[in-house]
Amino acid sequence: MDGFLGVLGGMGPLATADFLGKLVENSPALVDQDHVPVIVYGDCTTPDRTASIVGTGPSPLPKLLAGITLLNQAGVKAICIPCNSAHCWYDELSAASSVPVFHIVKASAEQVRKKQPDAKTVGVLSTFGTHQMGIYRDTLAAMGYAVVAPSEDEFHTLVSPAIAMIKANRLDEAEDVFREAASRLRARGAEIIILGCTEIPIGMRRQYRETPALFVDSNDALALAVIDFFAA
């Protein structure tokens, strides 16, 4: 395998570990040497993305740019960011990088097309920050999909608390809450649901295993896009 993948990670650190695992599991490799070499910049002290978007915390951009700079200096061939909310700063990060930066939202939207070619309505579970910035809504709408997302009340009572449970390692508790949030999107017409925050698949492992065709895991979608790129 030629060249390193740069991973701008740490948001959160468990999502980065999960991404690296999915990169390995999805690779058609038989020995270590067939996998994609990686350099990971995992600064988990990067300020919370959603807090910045809703105006209650500092911007993560300076730390994100520090990571982009280090990865470019290390000579990586391309960069991916296993954090959906960080893609609210995608344009600035991509402009600061001399190598291509994968887009997790586009990678996830592609997997919707592959998994459910006839779907018309797509549900999105994400952080409140990603939702506010509309990065999934706009990309999916441009592809002709109707998009359903939790209400502001459902973000505050279900999705945001469950994401915080993952970050505090309370995975089992989170699973029940995400199950409820997903079933509400399905009741409103979602034929497939994008897990559009890289913490969410960690909290929905059982449900994903039971019905993989009903979900797109954004971390998995990103890994698949990376593997395609490095195989080319």
Next chain:
Amino acid sequence: MDGFLGVLGGMGPLATADFLGKLVENSPALVDQDHVPVIVYGDCTTPDRTASIVGTGPSPLPKLLAGITLLNQAGVKAICIPCNSAHCWYDELSAASSVPVFHIVKASAEQVRKKQPDAKTVGVLSTFGTHQMGIYRDTLAAMGYAVVAPSEDEFHTLVSPAIAMIKANRLDEAEDVFREAASRLRARGAEIIILGCTEIPIGMRRQYRETPALFVDSNDALALAVIDFFAA
């Protein structure tokens, strides 16, 4: 959390992802920002460690030193290597680093003391290369333990094939083989068994969950040593 942990990884890539997950799971953190920031150099094209030790492949040392150099240049505070066999080159790597390098064998031996303070006989499952170099045998003997390991025949028919299964993503098959290898060590008096190759815990998840007191997972031991260091 102050300063980055450098991780010299990619040996194999799944063991690195597993280590990062264990670093998160063992941390008493409630939010991303409480975890240990990491920079990972994961060059999975590093030549096979055991092949080099038994004289059938090139040395991994040049690539290992390239990783140590990059991590030092990136300004990390300490370095860990989630690969037991790579510790056969520990002295060279430690000498080339201006920051401390954790020793996975010492970290694992410490966990034996904590988990089974009365144990006298310790089993070690490792790669054949780690076994040949005697890094566990010598460290444990110096601490007063009797050490049991697979026979050369058991390495060739059980342990080495099962490690190759992990590297090829055949986890379930590997589990049965490792179970047999562990039960043979127990029959020869092992009161606790060190999983002294970072791929092995990935292939013994069920057995470890059933009887965690009977095993020391070297990846877990390394994560615990790192967390202690960064909390100090």
